[in-house]
Amino acid sequence: MQKAFLVDGSICLGCNTCAMACKNQYHQDKGILWRKVREIGAEEYHIDNNNILPTLVSYQKAPKAEMPMERFYFSLACNHCENPACVAICPVGAHTKDPETGICKHDQTICIGCGGCVKACPFGASKFNEKMGQAEKCSMCWERQADGKTTACVQSCPVGAIAIIDLHDPKYKEYANAAPIGIDYAINAETKPSTRFIHPSMPKEVYRLPKG
Amino acid sequence: MSYSKENVESIVNNGISRRSFLKGLAASGVLSSFPGGILQANEDLNTKIPYLGEKSYQTFRNACPRNCYDTCSIKTYVKDGVMQFIEGATESTYTRGGCCVKGNSYVKRVYSARRLKFPMMQVGGKGSGNWKRISWDQAMDIIAKKLLEMKKEDGTLLGAALTKYSGNFGITHYGIEGMFNSIGYTTRLAGTPCWPAGIDAQNLDMGDMWCNDPEEMKDSKFIILWGVNPASNSVHSMKYIYEAKKKGAKVVVIDPVFTEAASKASQYIQIKTGTDGLLALGMAKIIIDANLHDQKWLDANSKGYKEYKAYLDKEIKLDNVSKITGIPLAMIKELALSFAKAKPATIWMGYGMQRHTNGGSMIRAIDAFVAVSGNIGKYAGGARYGHLSTWGFNYAALSQPKPEGSVGYTGPEGAKGEFAQVGGEKAAYTDRFLNINKTARELINAKEPKVRLLWVACKNVFAQDFDRNQLIRAFQQLDLVVVADQFFNETAKWADIVLPVATQFEEYDVNVSYWHYWLTLNEQAIKPLFEVKSDLEIAAMLSKRMNQLQPGSCTFPQSVDTKAMMVKEFNPGIYEQFGIKSWEELKNGPVKAKAVIPYADGKFKTPSGKFEFYSDKALELFGSALPTYLEVRKPYDKFRMTSPHSRWSLHSQFQNLEWMEDVHPEPYVYINPEDAEAKMVKEGDTVAVFNKQGLLRLKAKLTDNVQAGTVLMYEQWYNNNIYNVNELVDDTSSDMGAFKTGAPGVALHDTFVNFRKL
Incomplete structure (x- = not known):
């Protein structure tokens, strides 16, 4: 099994409820968001100097998109990669990949704050908490899931724009798209991110007043 | 001492940093016995808290009482007396398990270091920034003495004014008005900055403001979101709109702005601002000319259709409609005809559209178009604006008698606002009503007696009212400004006394929506933090002090339990409407009112009992019986x-x-x-x-x-x-x-x- 987020940009309102629901559940410090709602077309594509793993620097950037400002979004947290860089680099085993669910978990009681995961992750999913001197990230609410609930983000989304799917389930195998448009994202990264995307489009008919 | 931000913050934070405060508590061993202490905004302490399993928490029912369509039903998770997190109630099909981005920030709101914690007094004068902490007793003593002194000098309490609006729409929060009722005849900032023109328009047309259940929109075949942006401001409604769209309905957004909702619609039509009424009149003309209007419904249920049609025939020229609205005629025709052919079809009108000099006339024109198309009184149809049909509470907190011998205003009576218009016996005196939408100039101009004391509750005057320079002048000429709030905002900066108010998690209340049809209990989930008090408790403390100083001067109960007050708001009508036997059933989750299709029986509360295209009342009050085209305000700048x-x-x-x-x-x-x-x-x-x-x-x-x-x-x-x-x-x-x-x-x-x- 590989649990994965399926984010539906065609219905996402960009309301940030998911990001705030994550804060509501875990109380991330000011300045830290485990889940971030990213605006399509708004990001500058940058050369990523974060990545220290030589095997992973060859990833490609996602295709650009021209969309109206502040209207189309993808909500992103940890991609729960099939081949996670955080797990590979963590010297103390604070990052683990759950063999059953495929969730990449981070255990703060073990973390020594070396910051390796923060640098290794091609997606910036691991955040460094300066005050704690430790890393932290989305662990797909595995405690909630184990308790029979869904994740905070999925439960709170008012339109169901985030779902959790099993990438290994044949029904989802080729589901949606692994490459988002219009956001700075390492497509084809060798970590094999599990997040899948449904792309948005403009309304079929758009009438704007003529110029002048 | 001059104003400085640090000075204010240090007093807000009780003179010591959060960190040293907590350290001290930890050292003295009281931390564990200090509810809420652990979750304070010490940013060093509160990163990831693990989810411990449903059974590890106490849960409480809460409601989001803000001025919002969605009025979410909340489930609050508490551990060791501390709010850990909230969820939307899963029992409500409307909230459906999730609050919005704002609701999900409530834990931070309750435990924010920026919260007001103690009563404070601005000893250096308004705007000086020179504050000192005072006790509740001191605060109540100052206010009570001022009130009694004014009453003695003026012979009335009309010099005391209350401005309260939508900061908390919980039913017991009308106890703030109740507090002012209980001291005598006073001055009220009346009216609403929000939606009044539309309320009038719907009342003129249909005798009420009453909308279909938003959850029905999933079965609508054609939806026009007209000047409304639920993707931003009523996110829980979007799932029904999406469902309708998925089932093949066309969703059209008409708006001067390409909004978030527009980006998710089937069609977006940009319109020149303030011309929406004309567009609706043109669309009505088109469907009547195409014989797609519902003549049978109109014959049975409307008054003045003939006059309305004559107006359309004579005054509405389609070429002109296209030119003025900026929309091609072919597009207008297509829109009108496809709306008329789809059944049921519905229009949701936003409040922004009526915040124009011709706002009410635009809502009337759109109501008329929906009526002509035969979609009033139909499941999944309707001209949607809002409703108050589930607000039939007792308003026990509000209804306080005047002290014996109270003297008040003898001028013309005004209405009291859109909510809670509780009927009462005609008294010899009334309160004095000032226009809330002209707060600054009304406070300055009020004479005989002039306003000397202003109480601000559930409202941030400096953020929401208009003409800041005049507001500062108005506040400066008042003897005493009392601001009851949760945060140190701009209005608090211009106050004399600031009182810290409880959040909804620290008190009992009950909430309904002006949009959906759910009823939600609000339980006290945690003990009030610091020295905060609920608005009702503040009223009780004021009453106690006033009665000590002058027995009989205030009729408000001198001690009050927010739970008991909440219980008093229920009545058999509410129980019947929501199909419950007791309020205690709400502990199991929110409940929905029994389904009713507004006006399905053809009964309108207008003077004629019908949908009024022609309204004598409109003619009398606003100079036009028919929904006609009124030009919007002329630009005065670029x-x-x-x-x-x-x-x-x-x-x-x-x-x-x-x-x-x-x-x-x-x-x-x-x-x-x-x-x-x-x-x-x-x-x-x-x-x-x-x-x-x-x-x-x-x-x-x-x-x-x-x-x-x-x-x-x-x-x-x-x-x-x-x-x-x-x-x-x-x-x-x-x-x-x-x-x-x-x-x-x-x-x-x-x-x-x-x-x-x-």
Whole structure:
């Protein structure tokens, strides 16, 4: 099994409820968001100097998109990669990949704050908490899931724009798209991110007043 | 001592930093016995808290009491007396398990270091920034003595004014008005800045403001979102709109702005601002000419259709409609005809549309179009605006008798606002009503007696009212300004006494919505933090002190339990409507009112009992019996400014919270690239936006989401930013509002500005 987020940009309102629901559940410090709602077309594509793993620097950037400002979004947290860089680099085993669910978990009681995961992750999913001197990230609410609930983000989304799917389930195998448009994202990264995307489009008919 | 931010903050924080406070507590061993202490905003302490399993928490029922369509039903998870997190109630099919971005910030709101913690007094005078902490007893003593002194000098208490609006729409919060009722005849800032022109329009047409259940929209075949942006301001409604769209319904957004909702619609039609009424009249003419109107329904259920049709025939020229609205005629025809052919079809009208000098007339024109198409009184149809049909509580907290021998105002009586119009016996005296939408000038101009004391509750006057310079003058000439709030906002800065108020998690209440049909219990989930008190407790303390000083001077109960007061608000009518036997059933979750289709029985509460195209009342009050085309306010500066609600805030609430700053840190002015080019403004430039009212400095974003000739800024209050869009808005009235809410609304979207690069 590989649990994965399926984010539906065609219905996402960009309301940030998911990001705030994550804060509501875990109380991330000011300045830290485990889940971030990213605006399509708004990001500058940058050369990523974060990545220290030589095997992973060859990833490609996602295709650009021209969309109206502040209207189309993808909500992103940890991609729960099939081949996670955080797990590979963590010297103390604070990052683990759950063999059953495929969730990449981070255990703060073990973390020594070396910051390796923060640098290794091609997606910036691991955040460094300066005050704690430790890393932290989305662990797909595995405690909630184990308790029979869904994740905070999925439960709170008012339109169901985030779902959790099993990438290994044949029904989802080729589901949606692994490459988002219009956001700075390492497509084809060798970590094999599990997040899948449904792309948005403009309304079929758009009438704007003529110029002048 | 002069004003300094650090000074204020140090007093707000009780003179010691949060960190040393907690350290001290930990050292003394009281931390564990200090409810809420652990979750204080010490940012060193509160990163990831694990989810411990459903059974590890105590859960409570809460409601989001803000001025919002969605009025969410909340489930609060508490451990060791501390709120851990909240969820939306899964029992409500409307909230469906999730609050919005604002609701999800509640834990931070309750435990924010920025919360007001103690009563404070501004000893250096208003705006001096020279504050000192006082006790509740001292605060009540000062206020009570002032009230009694005024009564003695003036012979009445009309010098005491209350301004309270939508900060908390819980039913027991009408106890604030109750507190003012209980001291005698006083002065009230009456009316509503929100939606009054539309309320009047719907009442003139249908005798009520009453909308279909929003959950029905999933079965609508054609939906027009007309000047409304639920993708930003009623996110829980979007799932029904999506479902309808998925089932094949066409969703059309008509709006001057390419909104978030427009981006998710089937069709977006941009319209010239303030011409929506004309478009609706044109659309009605088109379907009547095509014989697609519902003649049978009109014959049975309407009054004045003939006169209305004659007006359309004579005055409405389709070429003109196209020219004035800016929309091609073929598109208007297609829109009108496909709406008329789809059954059921519905229109949802936003509140922004009626915040114009012709706002009420536009709502009337759209109501008429929906009526002509035969979609009034139909499941999944309707001309949707809002409703108060589930608000039939006792208003026990509100209904306090006047002390014996009270003397009041003998001038003409005004209405009291849109909610809770509780009937009473005709008294010899009344309260004095001032127009809330002209707060500054009304406070300054009130005479005999002049206003000397102002109590502000559930309201941030400096963020929401208009004409800041006049407001400062108005506040400065008052003897005593009392502000009851949760945060140290701009209004608090101009107060004499600031009182810290409880959040809904620290008191009992009950809530319903003006949009959906759910009823939600609000339980006290945690002990009140610091020295905060509920508005009801504050009223009780004031009553106690007044009665000590002068027995019989205040009728409000001298001690009050918010739970007991909440229980008193229920009555058999509420139980019947919601199909419950007791309020205690609400502990199991929110319940929904029994389904009713508004006007399905053809009974309207108009004088004729029918849908009134022709309204004698409208003729009497507003000079036009028919829904006619009224031109919008003429520009008085180069660009129109529109100031819609942001999704990050509910008026001046939420954007100030630390967590909200993480997802939306600063305000922008949105400018069409064409206008920006003419002014040599580039993306990210700081610009000054100014008019005869004031000037704001902020960064520009360039986008054709706004049409050329218009700039857009959201209405918000930031903790560390002086930005306030209402500083550019004057207090010009909209056409309607005086009929049902006591005062006309404000044409705040008819504001004009200029801008330049700094």
